[in-house]
Amino acid sequence: MTRLVVLSGYGLSVLVFLAVWMFSRRPASNLPKLSNVWRRILANRTTRVALVIVWWWLGYHFLVHVIPVPHVNVPLVR
């Protein structure tokens, strides 16, 4: 049950992103497009460097770092 709630949370986050993205694509929308938001973030040195660090870490995390998975308390079934 808990797993379903957490997975639904991840799915909901993706759905909200898609909704915001689709809303910004409408001609009458007053929300800036994602590309413009991206450029705005890159225009500032600190946020740009922060993004570079996050990007580097994501690659390191998935390709170099061994991801620890907390062990599962599953009772032994004989």
Add this chain to the structure above:
Amino acid sequence: MLIFAAGTVVLIISELTPKGTELWTVSPHIVYGVAAALFVVLSVAPRHTFLPAGVFTVLAPVVLLTGWLMIPEQVDLDGEAGPARALTVRSLLVWSIPLAMLLGFEYVAILASNVTRDGVSWPTISSMLDPLFNAQPGQTLCVLIWVFSGILLFAPRSPSRGTSQGIHR
């Protein structure tokens, strides 16, 4: 932990030191060349080995320095379709909602899985994707997405309209 601490220190230094250190525009040929080389090496090299570790160790100061010194693209703060689409703080907050939600659920899952020692009931994004990336197609896809997002970060694009600075409020 050391990486996060070092990153935080870099960001604090960036905020405290004068701006205007941007010196060069990164050549797209260099970005695409490095991206292609990274894609080949990191797709082929087994994960969690010395080769990708060495690549990321060399890459860290290079991308950090590049990110610090590169000339950013000019931003159209007035919006691509007039003032109605202006990049206000409010509009940036709207865009940050899905990211905040995703990170919130991830944060709760990390904490809960460590406290309860139950990674199945509290799955993190990393623990779900890790088995997928163990297979070669998954690893190639992972590297492809990561390299492509790097191109979006570093490859210069054509400037858009407008040159004003600062966020509209």
